[in-house]
Amino acid sequence: DAGITQSPRYKITETGRQVTLMCHQTWSHSYMFWYRQDLGHGLRLIYYSAAADITDKGEVPDGYVVSRSKTENFPLTLESATRSQTSVYFCASRHGGAGETQYFGPGTRLLVL
Amino acid sequence: AQKVTQAQTEISVVEKEDVTLDCVYETRDTTYYLFWYKQPPSGELVFLIRRNSFDEQNEISGRYSWNFQKSTSSFNFTITASQVVDSAVYFCALSPSFGNEKLTFGTGTRLTIIP
Numbered sequence: 001d002a003g004i005t006q007s008p009r010y011k012i013t014e015t016g017r018q019v020t021l022m023c024h025q026t027w028s029h030s031y032m033f034w035y036r037q038d039l040g041h042g043l044r045l046i047y048y049s050a051a052a053d054i055t056d057k058g059e060v061p062d063g064y065v066v067s068r069s070k071t072e073n074f075p076l077t078l079e080s081a082t083r084s085q086t087s088v089y090f091c092a093s094r095h096g097g098a099g100e101t102q103y104f105g106p107g108t109r110l111l112v113l
Numbered sequence: 114a115q116k117v118t119q120a121q122t123e124i125s126v127v128e129k130e131d132v133t134l135d136c137v138y139e140t141r142d143t144t145y146y147l148f149w150y151k152q153p154p155s156g157e158l159v160f161l162i163r164r165n166s167f168d169e170q171n172e173i174s175g176r177y178s179w180n181f182q183k184s185t186s187s188f189n190f191t192i193t194a195s196q197v198v199d200s201a202v203y204f205c206a207l208s209p210s211f212g213n214e215k216l217t218f219g220t221g222t223r224l225t226i227i228p
Contacts, residue, residue, distance in 0.1 A: 033215070042204065042220040058215055099146040099165075099210045104158035106144060 003027065006091050006105040014113050019078045021108050023091030031094040032074040032103060034058075036065065036087040043090065049074055081112045115140045117207050119219035125188075126195055127227045134190040134222045136205030142166075144210040147181065147188045152202040152221070161203075164188065192224075201228045 004025040013019050023032065034046040035058075045058030047066040055066050063085060065077045078085055091105040116139040126132045138147065149161040162172065164181055172179045176193045192199050202221045 040220065042218040043216075045215045048215065088156070092158075097211065098208050101148065101160055101163050102216055103160060104150075106157050 003094055004091060004103060004105040006089075006106060006108050009106065009108045012098035012111045012113065013081050015017065015082060016080050019081050019110065019112070021076045021089055021091075023074045023076070023105060024089075025034040025074075025105075027093060027095065027103075028071060029095045029103075030071070031096075031100075031102075032068065033088045033092040033094070034064075034074070034076045035092065036060065036085075037090060037107075038087050046089075077097055078110075081110075083112050086110060086112045110111075115145075115207050115209070115217040117144075117205050117219035119166045119203075119205055119222050121222045122220075123223045125225040125227055129194050130196060131191060131193050132195055132224065134192075134203050134205075134224065136188045136190065136219060138186050138188065138205070138207045140186075140207060140209070142209045146210065148206040148208070148216065149179070149188075149190050150204045151208065152204065153198075154200070158204070161190075181190050189218070195226045197228050199224045200224060 007022045030051050033048045035043040037043050046058050046064050047058055049055045049068045052068050052071050068074050089108045092102040094100045094102045118137045131157050145166045147164045151159045178191045180189045202223045204221045206216045207218045208216050
């Protein structure tokens with residue numbers, strides 16, 4: 001049971017480049033989420049999706065784009081990476097609505113030079 | 114608006130000591146859920162517990178126990194007879210019971226168990 005996976009696990013890129021972080025879950029969970037984790041801020045929600053083709057902004061969506069054409073995949077794209085987007089990115093999924101447990105992927109460490 | 118406060122940024126204890134991690138929350142919702150997650154040095158986020166606001170019974174799972182007190186808006190986590198493997202960052206989180214709303218995380222408590 002693979003659960004929820006993220007790729008790549010580590011990425012170094014340069015300012016201005018486009019980067020896509022992948023997230024895949026095998027549970028057929030309806031909800032998927034993208035968070036970033038930075039020192040002193042805990043985890044902050046970037047975008048979430050309630051189902052395929054339904055996405056919505058979280059706390060810190062600027063500079064990011066998401067799509068969800070299939071239930072199992074939820075890619076996060078940094079259209080033009082900036083140094084402030086250096087962070088650890090976590091994908092999560094949840095079976096049902098609010099109150100259900102979110103399960104997290106292993107994370108992607110992104111460094112923008 | 115929801116808020117979760119973990120006032121203890123870092124805690125260090127000697128192995129086998131008991132340690133309590135504090136979590137205080139704010140919400141206007143009458144029903145909600147509380148969670149604890151563990152983030153070991155390897156970096157992944159591991160789910161530990163989910164508690165409904167209707168259920169104020171304390172919960173024990175092995176060396177772990179949780180004390181939920183609605184009157185003080187707290188959901189504290191105690192590790193009994195701590196072990197080195199308990200060294201991690203622990204996050205408390207809050208979710209409403211309805212809607213698509215996000216999980217609100219505290220900023221975490223870094224726990225170091227000294228052998």
